[in-house]
Amino acid sequence: MPTRILMPALSPTMEFGKLAKWLVKEGDAVSAGDIIAEIETDKASMEVEAVDEGVITQILVSEGAENIAVNTPIAVLAGDGEEAAVGPGAAPVQPAAGSVPPRDPAPPPHTTVASDPDIPSDAHFVEMTVREALRDAMAEEMRRDDTVFVMGEEVAEYQGAYKVTQGLLDEFGGTRVIDTPITEHGFAGLGVGAAFGGLRPIVEFMTFNFAMQAMDQIINSAAKTLYMSGGQMGCPIVFRGPNGAAARVGAQHSQDFSSWYAHVPGLRVIAPYSAADAKGLLKAAIRDPNPVVFLEHEILYGQSFEVPDLDDYVLPIGKARILREGGDVTLVAFSHGLTYTLAAADRLAETGISAEVIDLRTIRPMDTASVIASVKKTNRLVTVEEGWSVCGIGAEIAATVMGEAFDYLDAPVMRVSGKNVPMPYAANLEKLALPSVEDVVEAAKAVCYA
Amino acid sequence: MAGAKKKGGSATKTGSASRSRPAGRKGKAAKSAPAAPAFSPEEELHAYREMLLIRRFEEKAGQMYGMGLIGGFCHLYIGQEAVVTGLKMAIEEGDQMITSYRDHGHMLVCGMDPKGVMAELTGRRGGYSKGKGGSMHMFSREKNFFGGHGIVGAQVPLGAGLAFANKYNDNGRITLTFFGEGALNQGQVYESFNMAALWKLPVVFVLENNRYAMGTSVTRSAAKSEELYNRGSIYGIPGEPVDGMDVRAVKDAGERAAKWTRDGNGPIILEMLTYRYRGHSMSDPAKYRTREEVQKMRAEHDPIEQVRTRILDAGLAGEDDLKTIDKEVRAKVSEAAEFAQADAEPDAAELWSDVLLEATAQGGN
Ligand SMILES: Cc1ncc(C[n+]2csc(CCOP(=O)(O)OP(=O)(O)O)c2C)c(N)n1
Ligand SMILES: [Mg+2]
Numbered sequence: 091m092p093t094r095i096l097m098p099a100l101s102p103t104m105e106f107g108k109l110a111k112w113l114v115k116e117g118d119a120v121s122a123g124d125i126i127a128e129i130e131t132d133k134a135s136m137e138v139e140a141v142d143e144g145v146i147t148q149i150l151v152s153e154g155a156e157n158i159a160v161n162t163p164i165a166v167l168a169g170d171g172e173e174a175a176v177g178p179g180a181a182p183v184q185p186a187a188g189s190v191p192p193r194d195p196a197p198p199p200h201t202t203v204a205s206d207p208d209i210p211s212d213a214h215f216v217e218m219t220v221r222e223a224l225r226d227a228m229a230e231e232m233r234r235d236d237t238v239f240v241m242g243e244e245v246a247e248y249q250g251a252y253k254v255t256q257g258l259l260d261e262f263g264g265t266r267v268i269d270t271p272i273t274e275h276g277f278a279g280l281g282v283g284a285a286f287g288g289l290r291p292i293v294e295f296m297t298f299n300f301a302m303q304a305m306d307q308i309i310n311s312a313a314k315t316l317y318m319s320g321g322q323m324g325c326p327i328v329f330r331g332p333n334g335a336a337a338r339v340g341a342q343h344s345q346d347f348s349s350w351y352a353h354v355p356g357l358r359v360i361a362p363y364s365a366a367d368a369k370g371l372l373k374a375a376i377r378d379p380n381p382v383v384f385l386e387h388e389i390l391y392g393q394s395f396e397v398p399d400l401d402d403y404v405l406p407i408g409k410a411r412i413l414r415e416g417g418d419v420t421l422v423a424f425s426h427g428l429t430y431t432l433a434a435a436d437r438l439a440e441t442g443i444s445a446e447v448i449d450l451r452t453i454r455p456m457d458t459a460s461v462i463a464s465v466k467k468t469n470r471l472v473t474v475e476e477g478w479s480v481c482g483i484g485a486e487i488a489a490t491v492m493g494e495a496f497d498y499l500d501a502p503v504m505r506v507s508g509k510n511v512p513m514p515y516a517a518n519l520e521k522l523a524l525p526s527v528e529d530v531v532e533a534a535k536a537v538c539y540a
Numbered sequence: 541m542a543g544a545k546k547k548g549g550s551a552t553k554t555g556s557a558s559r560s561r562p563a564g565r566k567g568k569a570a571k572s573a574p575a576a577p578a579f580s581p582e583e584e585l586h587a588y589r590e591m592l593l594i595r596r597f598e599e600k601a602g603q604m605y606g607m608g609l610i611g612g613f614c615h616l617y618i619g620q621e622a623v624v625t626g627l628k629m630a631i632e633e634g635d636q637m638i639t640s641y642r643d644h645g646h647m648l649v650c651g652m653d654p655k656g657v658m659a660e661l662t663g664r665r666g667g668y669s670k671g672k673g674g675s676m677h678m679f680s681r682e683k684n685f686f687g688g689h690g691i692v693g694a695q696v697p698l699g700a701g702l703a704f705a706n707k708y709n710d711n712g713r714i715t716l717t718f719f720g721e722g723a724l725n726q727g728q729v730y731e732s733f734n735m736a737a738l739w740k741l742p743v744v745f746v747l748e749n750n751r752y753a754m755g756t757s758v759t760r761s762a763a764k765s766e767e768l769y770n771r772g773s774i775y776g777i778p779g780e781p782v783d784g785m786d787v788r789a790v791k792d793a794g795e796r797a798a799k800w801t802r803d804g805n806g807p808i809i810l811e812m813l814t815y816r817y818r819g820h821s822m823s824d825p826a827k828y829r830t831r832e833e834v835q836k837m838r839a840e841h842d843p844i845e846q847v848r849t850r851i852l853d854a855g856l857a858g859e860d861d862l863k864t865i866d867k868e869v870r871a872k873v874s875e876a877a878e879f880a881q882a883d884a885e886p887d888a889a890e891l892w893s894d895v896l897l898e899a900t901a902q903g904g905n
Binding site: 338 | 611612613660663664665669670671672673674675676677689690691692693722723725726727753754755756760761762825827828885886888890891892895
């Protein structure tokens with residue numbers, strides 16, 4: 091069979107080119123590797139080689155011709171004794187059926203998330219702080235699985251900058267509770283490598299402000315490698331630490347990164363409010379085969395909640411919790427945002443507005459079904475977050491609700507968020523920069539036209 | 541040597557890769573080091589006053605923190621006063637400084653007004669950042685102080701960048717880039733070393749080795765921690781350990797380093813062997829070192845006591861004269877503290893200001 095020589099592409103984005111020069115003419119014999127033509131685009135030039143030996147029986151595009159589309163036949167090469175039987179303009183060979191990408195990509199898979207496990211009616215509850223709950227979650231998982239280890243700045247001898255790893259060094263020793271130098275990019279990457287190597291690291295960032303030093307490893311290495319490896323390279327790692335504004339620590343130490351991480355396919359992002367959720371979700375995060383960003387909050391560390399005293403309390407990742415039922419307006423929040431939101435719900439109740447409060451718990455994958463179900467009931471929605479509103483979690487929820495429950499909305503969705511400024515240090519300005527109970531109450535009243 | 545650490549070898553260490561090196565004092569840098577070149581009477585008294593101002597200022601800041609007038613983090617410089625004081629004496633008008641969050645001492649020696657610094661600590665409108673920055677984030681272009689940075693290590697490339705601009709503008713200025721021994725383990729420090737050496741930037745990397753990064757001692761965080769001044773050697777950057785508790789040794793090393801880099805030889809590292817007396821920030825469990833260790837440093841190597849003793853021994857001033865200086869310094873600090881409490885909080889409208897500048901048709905700032 092004679093072979094059609096096609097106009098080659100010089101780069102992935104090239105669509106057309108110029109046939110600058112023919113170095114052969116019809117009837118010439120060529121062998122593989124001989125340069126037969128020169129191609130040019132506005133950016134580059136390239137020599138076209140014969141891929142086989144034979145005779146150039148036809149030149150289909152003349153020298154100097156411009157705007158020749160990639161894959162247009164430019165010449166015909168016949169093997170010894172073959173007939174030059176191919177006419178001009180024949181279509182290039184199409185890729186075999188099946189390798190052609192469908193015009194509409196397959197829809198993303200729909201995953202269902204299990205509900206919270208039932209807590210036995212005779213279960214005993216203990217009061218504990220979020221700090222203790224997190225510590226217990228790590229300790230329990232470290233007892234269960236000796237591939238789990240904790241690494242970070244001041245996690246061992248100092249017992250954690252915020253005392254979350256208190257007692258772990260004593261129980262598990264220095265090979266599993268490891269003080270690192272101040273080298274976030276390095277130890278985050280080392281943790282990812284250890285996860286590739288079969289361990290289950292818990293990497294503590296002293297605060298998530300410092301995880302920006304490690305952003306590349308979290309996103310380019312931890313989140314994407316499973317996909318890039320066609321599913322071979324799982325990365326079971328937990329990145330955890332306090333996120334968001336503490337108090338009076340200024341712009342570089344007071345930022346909510348929820349929406350940053352929630353943006354990234356390949357990560358799970360968890361931001362619990364209560365101690366029970368902190369415990370159950372951190373245990374789930376450690377067992378999860380994926381990279382999990384676990385966002386804690388310094389102000390919640392010292393707060394106490396009832397935690398079920400069960401041997402193995404593990405919660406599903408990706409499930410919201412209805413913290414309070416109501417019929418007039420849905421308030422969606424997470425992490426420390428619930429502090430304002432629950433207080434606002436109390437205040438609203440005094441004015442006769444019944445608010446349903448949803449704790450997202452997991453930001454990615456987000457339990458939008460629970461939010462939609464609630465909006466279908468209340469017809470009104472306010473989102474609450476400490477982070478900046480631009481491209482934030484509230485924006486994402488509003489878009490989702492508009493897409494899936496547009497006809498149920500009786501008012502535009504309102505977002506309560508941190509003001510779109512770096513966090514100021516001065517006490518009065520800091521207060522203004524953060525969302526408040528009043529902000530949530532006002533927004534709820536606004537959507538209720540009250 | 542301050543006893544901050546035992547050291548052997550010559551005062552000026554350099555990697556084998558570098559052919560030339562700054563002229564250093566000969567002899568041992570360790571305990572047996574010869575006394576640093578003597579100060580003139582004026583220099584002794586100047587150093588005394590400067591260091592005392594930092595100490596009294598920091599003591600006052602500590603008290604005010606305890607009274608709830610200062611919030612968040614507040615990292616005191618007590619114990620390390622000789623480092624910035626000696627270096628400031630070694631550089632020229634117009635040279636620049638940039639450092640971490642432990643920045644109060646640097647600002648005071650740069651000549652920034654204690655009132656403006658203290659008012660920033662209390663978050664008032666008269667503070668250097670109008671109350672919006674806080675203890676860790678203050679700046680003065682006028683005094684060539686470039687911050688005040690909260691992310692450990694991040695100021696090191698910034699300092700290299702200031703030096704880059706100085707070289708670009710060929711203005712003869714140099715940049716002192718300060719960072720802790722904990723910061724020294726950040727990758728961006730080495731990226732900066734490489735560029736600074738490659739492009740021969742006029743920068744002195746001042747490594748303030750106070751032995752601890754929060755609760756982690758240098759021996760638990762750094763490989764070959766007894767030779768941190770050598771961390772630039774693979775880039776051919778000379779380094780030198782300096783008794784950072786002796787203001788004369790600091791000034792001497794600083795002068796040589798400043799000349800070296802100003803003369804176009806590229807960066808140099810000064811490892812200041814120093815010590816912080818107080819906790820890392822205000823809340824500190826203080827379990828990572830013994831009380832005796834701190835007491836011993838204070839008793840035997842205090843930078844201010846050293847100068848004081850020399851002044852009295854040499855009869856440069858009497859007890860009464862020093863008391864007068866002390867009084868003047870206290871008055872200055874009290875005035876700053878009063879201002880910082882009386883000054884108003886920033887106007888609420890400041891919440892929205894300074895996020896971006898207005899663009900101008902010509903560009904530039
Ligand atoms: C990137 C980053 N990681 C962690 C922290 C928290 N942190 C603040 S200061 C500090 C210790 C720094 O020690 P060192 O560099 O020796 O300076 P020193 O405090 O002793 O002056 C740590 C871990 C931070 N601010 N930035
Ligand atoms: Mg230090």
